[in-house]
Amino acid sequence: MRMNNVLATRWGVVGVGAVIGVLAALLQKLGNPGNMGICVACFERDIAGALGLHRADVVQYLRPEIPGFVLGAFLAALLFREFKPRAGSAPIVRFILGAFAMIGALVFLGCPWRAMLRLAGGDLNAVLGIAGLVFGVWVGTLFLKGGYTLGRAQTTSKAAGVIMPLMALGFLLLMFIYPQIQGEGISGVLFYSTKGPGSMHAPLLVSLAIGLVVGGIAQQSRFCTMGALRDLILFGQTHLLGGVIALVLFAFLANFAFGQFSPGFIGQPVAHSMHFWNFAGMALAGLAFSLAGGCPGRQLFLSGEGDGDAAVFVIGMVSGAAFAHNFGLASSPSGIGPLGAAAVGTGLVVCLFIGWSMKAKGA
Amino acid sequence: MNSTIDARGLSCPQPVILTMGKIREQGNGVIEILVDTDTSRENVSRAARSKGWEVDRIEPDGAGYRIVIRKE
Numbered sequence: 001m002r003m004n005n006v007l008a009t010r011w012g013v014v015g016v017g018a019v020i021g022v023l024a025a026l027l028q029k030l031g032n033p034g035n036m037g038i039c040v041a042c043f044e045r046d047i048a049g050a051l052g053l054h055r056a057d058v059v060q061y062l063r064p065e066i067p068g069f070v071l072g073a074f075l076a077a078l079l080f081r082e083f084k085p086r087a088g089s090a091p092i093v094r095f096i097l098g099a100f101a102m103i104g105a106l107v108f109l110g111c112p113w114r115a116m117l118r119l120a121g122g123d124l125n126a127v128l129g130i131a132g133l134v135f136g137v138w139v140g141t142l143f144l145k146g147g148y149t150l151g152r153a154q155t156t157s158k159a160a161g162v163i164m165p166l167m168a169l170g171f172l173l174l175m176f177i178y179p180q181i182q183g184e185g186i187s188g189v190l191f192y193s194t195k196g197p198g199s200m201h202a203p204l205l206v207s208l209a210i211g212l213v214v215g216g217i218a219q220q221s222r223f224c225t226m227g228a229l230r231d232l233i234l235f236g237q238t239h240l241l242g243g244v245i246a247l248v249l250f251a252f253l254a255n256f257a258f259g260q261f262s263p264g265f266i267g268q269p270v271a272h273s274m275h276f277w278n279f280a281g282m283a284l285a286g287l288a289f290s291l292a293g294g295c296p297g298r299q300l301f302l303s304g305e306g307d308g309d310a311a312v313f314v315i316g317m318v319s320g321a322a323f324a325h326n327f328g329l330a331s332s333p334s335g336i337g338p339l340g341a342a343a344v345g346t347g348l349v350v351c352l353f354i355g356w357s358m359k360a361k362g363a
Numbered sequence: 364m365n366s367t368i369d370a371r372g373l374s375c376p377q378p379v380i381l382t383m384g385k386i387r388e389q390g391n392g393v394i395e396i397l398v399d400t401d402t403s404r405e406n407v408s409r410a411a412r413s414k415g416w417e418v419d420r421i422e423p424d425g426a427g428y429r430i431v432i433r434k435e
Binding site: 005008080082084086089144145149150151152153154155222224227230231234235237239293294309 | 373374375376377379380399401402405406409410413426
C-alpha cells in the first residue's frame, strides 16, 4: 500500500490543475478549436462523429486526447497498483445519466473543463454555464443527503476491466490505419471534418502525448471538476477545488501569453449567448454528473482504472452526442437546436426521477 | 463505542457521507471503515482528520482497505 501519493495532496491537485490549464491552452495554440484545448464532451461528440454515429460534418474527428486519457489513467493505475476491475452499480441508470449529461453539455457547448477554459479565454457566457453547473451539482447534493445511491459495484474479472483501455487502443489504431487525407471527409471507416471545429486539431502525436500525461496525473490526483463543487457544497471541503481554480488561473495566464485571451459575450468561439439555456444546459449536466459521481473527465480516468460503471457512463455520453446531433438537440454558435429546450426539460425530469427514486433499501 | 461501516463498492462521495454521518452520531470512540479503492481510502481519511479524528491505522483487507479512526 502506497501512502505517499504526492499528486493526491492539496498542492498535488493544485499542480495537476495548473498543468492541465497550461496544456489545454497549448493544445489550442497548436490547432485545437477556440477555448477548446481540452473538452471531454466536445471531443467525445467529435469521436461519435468520426465513427459515423452522427453525420454533423463539422464535428467529426477521432480526438486522440480521449483514448490518451483512458490509456494514461490505465498505465498510472497499473504502475501504482490501483487497477481494480469493478462493475455492476446500476449500469443502465449510468448510461442514461451519461446521455443526458452530454445533451445538457451540448446545449451549453462544453463540459465543465471547457466551461473553465472558456472563462479562462475571456468568454463571459461561461459564467452562466458555471452557475448552472453549481446549481445542478447542488440539487444532486440534496439527493445524496437524502440517501440517494446507485448501489454497490462488485469486483469483476481483469478482462472486464481492460475493455475500455482496449477500446481506446483500438480507436487509436483506427486513426493510424485510416489517417486523415487532406481535403477528404472520409478515410476508410473514419469520418474527418474538412471544415468547422472538427477540422481544427493539434498534431495527432502531440494530442496523444498530452492526453496520456493528463490521463496519468489526473488519475493519480483524483482531479474532478464536479467533485470540487460537490465537496465544497456537501462538506465545506476545498481539496479538489484548488485544482479547478489552478486550472482556470494557469489557462488564463497561458492564454494571455499566447494572445488567446479575448473578453466578452459576443463572437466567442464555439459558443452562444442564450443565457438561460447556457445555465439550464449545464444545470442538467451538473445534476447528471453529481448523480453519477464524477465529471466527464473523471469518468474517463475511472474507466481506465477498471471501473466498468464509469465506462458505461462514457458510452452513454458518446450515445448522447449521437442523439444530440441526429435529433437537433445540440446548440451551435447561432443558438440552441430546434429540440434543445425539450431535451433539457426531459433530461431534468428524468434526472430528478432518478435522484428521487434511487435509494438504498431501508433508507 | 466501536462500529463498522462497509463502504465497499460505493462510489464517490458515499463512503465519506457514511463516515461523516457515523462521526456525528457517535461523537467519539473508534470507527472502522471498509473501502475498496485508493480514492475512497484517501477521501475517508481526509474527512476524518478534518473532523478532528485520528487515523489510527490503515490495513489491506481483501481487495481493499480497513481504515480505523478514533477520537478520545
